[in-house]
Amino acid sequence: MAAAAHRIAPGGAPRVLILGATSPIARALALEYAHGGASLYLAARDTAEAARIAQDLAVRTGVAAHAGPFEAGDYAAHPELISRAAAALGGLDGVALCFGALGDEPAAHHDATAARKIIADNYTGAVSILTFAADHLEAQQSGFIIVIGSVAGERGRSRNYIYGSAKGALALFTQGMRARFARTPIHVMTVILGTVDTRMTWGRESAFLTVAPERAAALIHKAWRRRAEVVYVPFFWRFIMGVIKAIPERFFKQLKF
Amino acid sequence: MEETGQRSAQFAGDRRIAAPLKRAPLSGWGRYPRCLTDIYRPEKFAELAELITADPHALVARGAGRAYGDAALNAPGRVIDVTRFNRMLAFDDATGILRCEAGVTLGDIIDTFRPRGFFPVVTPGTRFITVGGAIAADVHGKNHHRDSSIAAHLASIDVMLASGEIRRCSPDQNADLFHATAGGMGLTGVIVEAELKLRRIATAWIESETVRAANIDHAIEIFERTDRLYDYSVGWIDCASAASALGRSIVNFGNFATLDQLDGQRRAAPLSLKPRRSLSVPIDFPGFALGPFTVTAFNELYFRTHRDTPRALVDCERFFYPLDSIRDWNRIYGASGFVQYQCAWPMAESRAGLVETLEAIARSRRASFLAVVKKFGAQDGLLSFPMPGYTLSLDFPMRPGLLPFLDQLDAMVLQRGGRLYLAKDARMSPAMFHAGYPRLAEWRAVKAAVDPNNHFSSSLSRRLEMVPA
Numbered sequence: 001m002a003a004a005a006h007r008i009a010p011g012g013a014p015r016v017l018i019l020g021a022t023s024p025i026a027r028a029l030a031l032e033y034a035h036g037g038a039s040l041y042l043a044a045r046d047t048a049e050a051a052r053i054a055q056d057l058a059v060r061t062g063v064a065a066h067a068g069p070f071e072a073g074d075y076a077a078h079p080e081l082i083s084r085a086a087a088a089l090g091g092l093d094g095v096a097l098c099f100g101a102l103g104d105e106p107a108a109h110h111d112a113t114a115a116r117k118i119i120a121d122n123y124t125g126a127v128s129i130l131t132f133a134a135d136h137l138e139a140q141q142s143g144f145i146i147v148i149g150s151v152a153g154e155r156g157r158s159r160n161y162i163y164g165s166a167k168g169a170l171a172l173f174t175q176g177m178r179a180r181f182a183r184t185p186i187h188v189m190t191v192i193l194g195t196v197d198t199r200m201t202w203g204r205e206s207a208f209l210t211v212a213p214e215r216a217a218a219l220i221h222k223a224w225r226r227r228a229e230v231v232y233v234p235f236f237w238r239f240i241m242g243v244i245k246a247i248p249e250r251f252f253k254q255l256k257f
Numbered sequence: 258m259e260e261t262g263q264r265s266a267q268f269a270g271d272r273r274i275a276a277p278l279k280r281a282p283l284s285g286w287g288r289y290p291r292c293l294t295d296i297y298r299p300e301k302f303a304e305l306a307e308l309i310t311a312d313p314h315a316l317v318a319r320g321a322g323r324a325y326g327d328a329a330l331n332a333p334g335r336v337i338d339v340t341r342f343n344r345m346l347a348f349d350d351a352t353g354i355l356r357c358e359a360g361v362t363l364g365d366i367i368d369t370f371r372p373r374g375f376f377p378v379v380t381p382g383t384r385f386i387t388v389g390g391a392i393a394a395d396v397h398g399k400n401h402h403r404d405s406s407i408a409a410h411l412a413s414i415d416v417m418l419a420s421g422e423i424r425r426c427s428p429d430q431n432a433d434l435f436h437a438t439a440g441g442m443g444l445t446g447v448i449v450e451a452e453l454k455l456r457r458i459a460t461a462w463i464e465s466e467t468v469r470a471a472n473i474d475h476a477i478e479i480f481e482r483t484d485r486l487y488d489y490s491v492g493w494i495d496c497a498s499a500a501s502a503l504g505r506s507i508v509n510f511g512n513f514a515t516l517d518q519l520d521g522q523r524r525a526a527p528l529s530l531k532p533r534r535s536l537s538v539p540i541d542f543p544g545f546a547l548g549p550f551t552v553t554a555f556n557e558l559y560f561r562t563h564r565d566t567p568r569a570l571v572d573c574e575r576f577f578y579p580l581d582s583i584r585d586w587n588r589i590y591g592a593s594g595f596v597q598y599q600c601a602w603p604m605a606e607s608r609a610g611l612v613e614t615l616e617a618i619a620r621s622r623r624a625s626f627l628a629v630v631k632k633f634g635a636q637d638g639l640l641s642f643p644m645p646g647y648t649l650s651l652d653f654p655m656r657p658g659l660l661p662f663l664d665q666l667d668a669m670v671l672q673r674g675g676r677l678y679l680a681k682d683a684r685m686s687p688a689m690f691h692a693g694y695p696r697l698a699e700w701r702a703v704k705a706a707v708d709p710n711n712h713f714s715s716s717l718s719r720r721l722e723m724v725p726a
């Protein structure tokens with residue numbers, strides 16, 4: 001497939017806003033971009049950590065990296081974040097949405113407030129910030145959006161169906177946005193991520209192969225370069241999820257995993 | 258699938274600790290001893306400070322787990338894996354000083370700065386270690402006789418103390434904490450950042466020379482003769498040799514090559530190297546694989562294939578890290594693991610110490626592949642291992658009768674005023690440790706001041722009674 005190159009700012013390298021930059025997957029993805037010469041705006045709740053990550057990117061690659069605050073639930077601050085990032089970078093070519101939180105799923109099964117918090121952290125906040133990001137890209141008729149979803153969003157399980165439903169909804173939202181931009185050069189990519197070795201999975205036994213965040217990020221960056229639209233990371237999750245989705249519901253609901 | 262399994266929230270009194278715990282079997286590089294351990298792996302400083310102040314269990318930091326014995330183990334306490342604190346924070350081209358977090362590995366530093374013409378001044382025989390682990394063990398390299406240990410090349414260390422406070426120390430500022438932390442095996446607190454001086458290099462190549470020594474006296478003579486000429490030197494001794502060939506060895510020395518020592522092709526890109534392919538040991542070797550016969554045959558082969566090579570150019574990775582191209586080589590010793598024994602003697606006792614130890618090892622037929630011998634120079638620090646003199650290190654597969662045999666070696670080392678390296682040790686007695694480290698009392702005074710409740714404690718520190726009960 002002859003991939004059309006991303007149309008980006010004069011000078012070549014993209015200017016990218018990373019949301020949830022303190023995630024190790026996000027950090028590794030930022031480093032992938034930085035190695036390609038991109039300049040970065042790292043937005044995170046913990047700005048002190050984001051600033052350290054920005055320093056790291058600068059020492060390792062020499063690119064300009066900025067850090068600033070981002071809270072998914074602080075909707076009022078979202079439009080300003082897009083303009084702040086664009087101002088700091090001298091324009092904005094892409095947004096990588098990396099934040100997400102498992103929350104307290106067992107508690108959320110009986111506590112609607114906890115359940116709504118999971119939805120807000122993973123979905124509502126994402127919808128809000130992406131709405132502003134999409135308008136920015138639409139206005140300039142170029143750029144890209146990367147959204148990190150999860151295999152947990154592909155089928156409901158008793159263990160994490162609230163988080164899973166938010167990730168599933170996020171994947172549908174992203175799919176719709178891709179359709180909206182189908183006739184523009186804007187690239188919208190959904191990442192369906194398998195198990196990655198981060199704090200989300202630390203201490204939870206995993207039935208399947210876990211990859212390092214650096215590996216996940218390299219695969220995401222590679223998929224972005226070839227302008228993939230939906231990508232399983234790593235690829236074998238496509239087959240695993242194919243099997244899992246094919247299990248009839250009356251058996252599936254009995255499974256304990 | 259992701260997010261399966263259960264992991265309970267950590268409660269300390271009524272404070273919840275955000276960082277999750279994982280329970281897993283853990284060991285040092287020697288895979289002896291091994292124990293089920295609760296491990297934290299914080300990703301952020303706020304989490305680290307929170308768990309240090311809120312978790313009442315004994316805690317100790319762990320870097321890359323390359324210490325051989327129980328230094329980074331803690332049963333029944335908890336271990337804090339600090340490898341996620343691996344960010345580089347600032348680099349000054351003029352001074353070569355890198356400020357970085359303690360979880361950065363030497364390999365990462367080399368990959369980032371070697372192409373820019375900088376290299377760590379001190380590096381041990383593997384690049385897969387962290388800056389924090391290197392400082393906590395105050396590691397030495399092939400250039401100890403000239404450049405001392407890593408502590409001599411630190412502008413500062415930031416330590417997170419038991420109170421959660423981060424205290425900066427250097428030879429000029431909080432000097433007592435500095436000298437107790439470098440070599441202090443993680444027991445003063447968690448090293449979070451350091452400023453490490455890198456040296457300039459003109460090329461990524463070592464001009465190296467290899468000489469065969471017929472016996473131990475010949476080897477010592479070579480070390481003494483080449484001392485001032487070469488930054489780096491190390492010898493490999495054939496442990497199976499005896500009588501007049503006792504200490505038969507290959508001595509290898511070198512300096513970073515200058516630009517005009519390279520040929521045209523290399524001179525065009527003097528700082529770049531081809532990435533090395535790495536092999537791995539996929540399974541644990543069965544215990545008999547390294548019996549005396551195999552080892553003798555290996556040593557024969559090794560010595561036959563090594564000729565004197567005057568002035569060869571060697572890629573610096575191959576020169577410093579010959580073992581790193583075989584991932585997980587520690588598995589060749591089988592599932593029961595191995596012990597690495599590293600001792601040092603004062604200069605005046607070094608020859609006699611080497612001779613009697615090598616004789617005992619040859620008699621025992623417990624010899625590993627090769628023993629490494631090296632000359633040490635000047636050394637600071639309260640618990641740092643090196644002392645001016647010679648050091649010998651070798652592996653012993655864990656077999657019945659090994660521990661009593663090593664106790665015999667200990668007695669000989671002790672009698673000559675020597676000591677053992679904490680980063681390698683898994684089995685010495687408290688008495689051996691106390692006698693070998695005469696500045697322990699000074700170290701204990703600093704430890705008591707910064708960590709009065711002995712919150713930072715490890716399997717090693719309890720075994721060796723490093724802190725009075």
Ligand SMILES: Cc1cc2nc3c(=O)[nH]c(=O)nc-3n(C[C@H](O)[C@H](O)[C@H](O)COP(=O)(O)OP(=O)(O)OC[C@H]3O[C@@H](n4cnc5c(N)ncnc54)[C@H](O)[C@@H]3O)c2cc1C
Pocket residue numbers: 286317318319320321322323324325328329339359360380381382383385386387388389390391393394395396397398399441442443444446447448449580680681715
């Ligand atoms: C093949 C090989 C060759 C080696 N060659 C040499 C050599 O030539 N010279 C030499 O000196 N050593 C050598 N070593 C030993 C090694 O350099 C040391 O054991 C070093 O401490 C390992 O670092 P690490 O990051 O793996 O630390 P770990 O093994 O994880 O921990 C070692 C000690 O450091 C402490 N520690 C780790 N990180 C921190 C931190 N952030 N804050 C506070 N304490 C911390 C731990 O508590 C523990 O006491 C070698 C080891 C191997 C496997």
Ligand SMILES: NC(=O)c1ccc[n+]([C@@H]2O[C@H](COP(=O)([O-])OP(=O)(O)OC[C@H]3O[C@@H](n4cnc5c(N)ncnc54)[C@H](OP(=O)(O)O)[C@@H]3O)[C@@H](O)[C@H]2O)c1
Pocket residue numbers: 020021022023024025026044045046070071072073097098099100101121125148149150151152193194195196197198199200201259260300
């Ligand atoms: N690890 C896996 O196995 C796995 C599998 C599938 C999908 N994912 C997805 O991958 C992404 C990265 O996760 P990770 O594994 O790297 O875990 P992580 O380290 O916990 O990263 C999650 C990130 O999201 C941020 N975040 C959470 N809630 C937020 C909020 N309300 N506002 C702003 N930021 C918020 C976190 O900020 P703080 O640092 O401030 O907490 C952190 O930066 C997430 O979208 C996750 O759902 C992970």
